[in-house]
Amino acid sequence: MTLPIALDAMGGDFAPGEVIAGARRAVDELGLSVILVGVPDLMGDPLGLEVVACTEVIAMDDDPAASVRKKKDSSLVRAAELVRDGRASAMVSAGNTGATMASALLRMGRLPGVIRPCIATPIPNPGRTSMLLVDAGANAECSAEMLVQFAQMAATMVEAHYHVASPSVGLLSIGEESSKGTPLVKETHQLLSALGTINFAGNVEGRDLIPSPVDVIVTDGFTGNVALKTLEGALKYVFSAVLDAVGTNEATKAAGEVLFEYLLPVAAKLRPESQGGALLLGVEGICVISHGSSNATAIMNALRVADEMDRDDVVAKLKATIRPDQVA
């Protein structure tokens, strides 16, 4: 029997309403099994879903690591414990990203040999499967060995989840030549080139984030997060600018009516909620981190991704990829 997915009902800008609505849709439309973890008095109607009650909530601005220790009966910590205790197949949260990572790390534990877990964010890639950007913000400071592991884990994830054989990996830098970049980038380039077990495509640049010529782009968490937020901001601006232009006069409005039929599906694919969320790689369980502004659709997609990761046996495959005896 498939275990349910533990969903942090209290996490996110639109929690608990949109979160619970997304869970209900995942049950009704996708046939998934979901347990809500939340504070009953604050949750409202659980829409007929099973609830694991807790008494605390980790706020978006709480210190990630400290809050996990201080708020042991929070929805985030309890959700991670459900996975640890074998009562849930995965956890999903749209709450405090750092605290979600800390909860998963401290309660589920790290996979053997993993130096630090990382956040892999799928970025829509027109014409091919999504590209995974890793690390998208878990580790601001990284060593070259960490980046190599991030690349290995993300490549394994792409292979297991998107079924891409020998996924290509690019290293984010400021030029394609191996001599370009910071000392960290250059050292990582050397290690990835020498690895032999990974399809390393060399350096890629910021403009290669979308569309991307590779399946994985690896970078440190600081750069990755800046790149991701830049991309999100730029896309948001483009959507808004197109809408403004279409509304200029009667002629543009008429043209918009024709074009929207073709533009809206493209826009839908590029919206963060279509991807479901980021994936925490390197812990002993499945953890999907949804965007803080997740609506019901985003939550439903995050639950779908968590279910797919479970079915794809991603954690076992990551374990096989990162072996403690191979740590540099």
Add this chain to the structure above:
Amino acid sequence: MSADTATPLNRETILVLVRDQLAEILEKSPDDIAEDVSFEDLGADSLALIELVEALEENLASYEDGFHIDDEDLEGLTSVRDAVNYVALKLQVA
């Protein structure tokens, strides 16, 4: 090393415990973790330190029921030596 009540607890065994736990968390050899090295130089961030604290609490619970490291005290612990001294003082061992 995993501390148990059969192992007499003294400053040396606490040092071994702290080094072993840190080595596991940071994926390093215990031999690479000197007593006087700072957590910063080891690359231990706040999350790694919380991992260390939780591991120490779990391992030392058999010596003192409910052994707990106060979060407020964490700020003062910046090196392996600080952590060892703190635990030794807390458990009143030489």
